Amino acid sequence: MKKYILISLILVTGCFSFASCNLISSAGFNSKGLPTPDMKDEVSANTNSGVQLDHSAWDALLKKHVQEDGMVNYKGFQKDREELDKYLQMLSAQEPDDNWSNAELLGYYINLYNAYTVDLILRNYPLKSIKDISGPWTKEFIQVGDTEISLGALENSILRKMNEPRIHFAINCASISCPKLMNEAFTAGKIEQQLEKATSEFINSGKNEISEDSAQLSAIFDWYKGDFTENGSLIDYVNQYSKVKLAPDARIEFKEYNWNLNEVN
Template sequence: MKKFLLSAGALLIIGIAFFAFNGCTLLSAAGLSSKGLSAKEAPRQLTSTTANSSVNLDHSGWTKLLQKYVDSNGDVNYKAFKNDRKELDKYLNMLSKNIPDNTWSVQEQLAYYINLYNAHTVALILDNYPLKSIKDLSGPWTKAIVPVGDVKMSLGGIENSILRKMNEPRIHFAINCASISCPKLLNEAYTARKINEQLDRVTREFINSDKNNIKEGSAQISSVFDWYKKDYLVHGVGSVREYVNQYSDIKIKEGATITFKDYNWNLNEQK
């Protein structure tokens, strides 16, 4: 019996490792934990507003860096970005000193956590540049490398334990894992003032981009729709097909064959 239990445990570990390796961000460094950080659930109809929040952070420093080093395709000039590392660190330190709590609006929280994830992903690449892929690094999504006040989060923890719990599936098209197949890195910071329009924009752009091949009778779509399938089934949406059709210029017919594209993990670097 002991031998069987050991074998089952080993298989579980192997299974988790495989899942984590093939998904973008699946487990935080200390398991699926928000470390006590506040994360409100987004309403069905999210609006953009700076009202009803005790804090309205200034993300303009991040916008300046993004507009300087990220092109319209979402590709990043990491080599040049390294020259502005002090400015990036200044922004990251500002985020660390501002800890989201329940007095923040859901709009402010969404903008904060998306920017936190994206900015620290860029920092991780810069710390290890040059490299071919983020997957060349050890535990890029499981190590606790993101300080927020007195706690440290992993990138996977931010995604899975905070952003995914906020019941807003469009976050999957806003966070960027520094890879070619990822939804593109928007070259402006997310803000509470524009959050709904920004999330709509990146979702629509991603679904109608070459990251998917959509036809009425069949569709090859990104693996993010496979990895996070349950996240899209909210607010009365019954299938991934229905979710995609909300944003796709070409509507996938009911009964159409849907498959998932292989993911290209090569670095999203400007050529």
């Protein structure tokens, strides 16, 4: 019995050391009743949406403080704290329901995740890594109407439940190895093109090293492998976007993740 308990403690401790990976998807997260429609049959914009949000304030902040390569000027964001707070207040005032189109919901959730991640960094700035913050993915600091949720719940119990694996390349965890923070807001009208761009850019970036016979892939493909392999192998998924096509028997390994802050020098 003592041996069993010791092994269990080791596994739990190891799990949380990986922070944002899907190993914590069983850590008690839930959607708190927020809508999580299945995106398999509809990703493009739907003109029947009961709500059409204006993300122009976030778009302007991203264009001003995020470089094309995704590196972030957090000092600049600090100077525009009032504008960011107003945008966060607008997001938090929303109460998503089934009247929203799938595209409107997806754009809202992605922007919610990214904007509140920037907010989290600013509230703890300066720092070297998001992992220096206590419980960055488990604290329920995101307000959506009368509901409080965590970044982990937003990712694992809402976005991932929508069966759209490209969200992994749209949300940003403020770290060097993360897919870059896009310097534009996600919107319902452009969501399909934006997801395609984010996925293609990440897979063909230096965060993956791909040749015909082998690949060193981002750890994201390891942590969330099940999200990418529902309709085929991991190689099949990568080959949809990679400029260099992997052979069916290519050797796959995964890179060590760099959690250092994605800050402009």
